[in-house]
Amino acid sequence: xxxxxxxxxxxxxxxxxxxxxxPSVRRRDWPTHLILILAVLLISAPVLFALTKATQVSGDVIxxxxxxxxxxxxxxxxxxxxxHLGRYMLNSLLVAVCVTAGKTVLALLSALAFVYFRFxxxxxxxxxxxxxxxxxxxxxxxxxxxxxxxxLKWANTFAAIIVPFLASxxxxxxxxxxxxxxxASLADAARIDGCGPLRxxxxxxxxxxxxxxxxxxxxxFVYAWDQYLWPLVIMQQxxxxxxxxxxxxxxxxxxxxxxxxxxxxxxxxxxxxxxxxTALQEQFSRGFALSEDK
Numbered sequence: 001x002x003x004x005x006x007x008x009x010x011x012x013x014x015x016x017x018x019x020x021x022x023p024s025v026r027r028r029d030w031p032t033h034l035i036l037i038l039a040v041l042l043i044s045a046p047v048l049f050a051l052t053k054a055t056q057v058s059g060d061v062i063x064x065x066x067x068x069x070x071x072x073x074x075x076x077x078x079x080x081x082x083x084h085l086g087r088y089m090l091n092s093l094l095v096a097v098c099v100t101a102g103k104t105v106l107a108l109l110s111a112l113a114f115v116y117f118r119f120x121x122x123x124x125x126x127x128x129x130x131x132x133x134x135x136x137x138x139x140x141x142x143x144x145x146x147x148x149x150x151x152l153k154w155a156n157t158f159a160a161i162i163v164p165f166l167a168s169x170x171x172x173x174x175x176x177x178x179x180x181x182x183x184a185s186l187a188d189a190a191r192i193d194g195c196g197p198l199r200x201x202x203x204x205x206x207x208x209x210x211x212x213x214x215x216x217x218x219x220x221f222v223y224a225w226d227q228y229l230w231p232l233v234i235m236q237q238x239x240x241x242x243x244x245x246x247x248x249x250x251x252x253x254x255x256x257x258x259x260x261x262x263x264x265x266x267x268x269x270x271x272x273x274x275x276x277x278t279a280l281q282e283q284f285s286r287g288f289a290l291s292e293d294k
Contacts, residue, residue: 072264075264078261088242103216161230174215212287
């Protein structure tokens, strides 16, 4: 056996290889970055246009001027006090929060029933739920108006624009598919421990489904915030109207429309959905990711 000195001499000195830069690889990426920048500018062009026009007076909005002005605060004051946009936004916020919360709770309960319960014609019931996705509100608006106004006597109430939208076929489908990916051994273990269905939902399923909950909350909040046709039909009292209908009232038919105020109102009404999406963007991305984080 060689001594330590001889062994040290037989070792080859380690040679540090200089780091090799690959500028050519990075140079090849500039077309991709250029295409992405152009795509972002193209998609954000309407928003940038609205932001610019919201700072101009009405005469400059119609003209070709594309430089920002100094009338944004005046336009905002006009729509907030004279057009009562703040009241409309508060009404829309109440409707959007109630619809989002109600849809999430009902979608969780219905998905729990479709995955963990056995009942007759379960497959047919889920098929009918999926078929309801093909029926937009515009198709059902006449029958829905008769039911809400004549039978339920809910005309000109917040219940008329909240309750009909609490059921969510999209949420039921999303949570059902998510629950099917959860190991069945968790349900068996909870059943052995004496855990009931609601306890299993609140203690096991919901903590494992926050990404899906966040994704559904973003979709439903934006959907409820953008409601226009149904509130326009069923709601006749101006003090209970939603913000999208309130924005439409800023455009005077046959009169002089203050387009600077209209643009300022459009910009302000974009903020609540933008805030919700920014707060839940991580959950939204993970909730619709193709690969699951186990």
